Amino acid sequence: MTIIGELEKRSKSPSDSIKIELKLYNLADDLEKKARNHLKRITNVLPEFDIHDERHSEKVVFNIEKLVADNVQKLSIYELFLLQLSSFFHDCAMAPSDWELNVLKFTEGTDKFKVNYKSICYDLKEPFKITHAKNIVKENKSTFYGTFDSDVRKWLFSPDSEDELMDYLASMLVEYQNYRNGFAEQLRKVCSKEDFKNLNNFIRTDYIRATHHIRIESYVNNLESIFGNSFEQPAWGKRLAKDLALVCRSHGEDISYLENFNTSAQYYGSESANLQLVAMLLRLGDIIHFSFDRAPIELRTSRLFQSEFSFLQWALKNNGANYSIENGKISFRAYCETPEIYFKLHNYLD
DSSP, rough: HHHHHHHHHHSSSSOOOOOOOHHHHHHHHHHHHHHHHTTTTHHHHHHTOOOHHHHHHHHHHHHHHHHHHGGGGGGGGHHHHHHHHHHHHGGGSSSOOOOHHHHHHOOOSSSSSSSTTTTOOOTTTTOHHHHHHHHHHHHTHHHHHHIIIIIHSSTTTOOOSHHHHHHHHHHHHHHHHHHHTHHHOOOOOOOOSHHHHHHHHOOOOOOHHHHHHHHHHHHHHHHHHHHTTSSSHHHHHHHHHHHHHHHHHHHTGGGGGGGGGGGEEEEESSSOOOOOHHHHHHHHHHOOOOGGSSSOHHTTTOOOEEEEEEHHHHHHHHHTTEEEETTEEEEEEEOOSSSHHHHHHHHHHO
């Protein structure tokens, strides 16, 4: 039985008068469809990355189902809901909106090199104070996102108000300036505009990758009103959204991050959710999906890679890397043509 299949099965025989199972299934089904469409954007934002779209999410769910096996029927309705949606949401922040990207590009550049003509070229300088960053966003909002009441408000992960959006973008601007200053030595050594362009793209891509698990928490928290409106008591939905956001974030945090997760989170009715279990299953389902289907040779050979990290990820998977999960045993196999590939694969597995 699949996770969503089990949730759908229970939705057809609700255990109480308000049909909480049906509400959970309908919300999961609707948001999964929206997440699938959003994930298609990742290849546009991060063209060198291996596959992180809905196919990856499907494999994450599949891996969790193989790990849980017959115990899927023992999971609560809330655990089923959280597992299904976290599998499809956890990488959504790999595809930030155009206005987020505009804010990042706004600060990129040094006194010697400039790629984006609207940039203030703020590299190698002390990051803005948050109050100054907020003023910058307010003064340049027409450049960043136009008007909030356009499609910006309609975006799935947008906050409820323009003030919240501007606060979020201001924090992102300061965070990105700090992140870029971590590459100060490389930025100072750049001798040509082409080299700066390549380094600049690498830093932006690396920032999006390294911080996507933090941004997804903000994204999912912005779904509170959607969750709240899906239940008779909005507080249940808002609590569920916060827990989903926490689970999604956890997939990119150190394992100790899970230690204080609630193992009996309460919402409505007698069933609860073991958030520690849900978060662990998401991490495993995600990390196990290391195989050739995420890096098709037809796509790799048609690309010129600027990022050594991305090239290596594709190269490792192209060595026939594959896995299986049978009776609780996870097995990986690959054919390695060089010692370097062999040891790097083992490093990943470790």
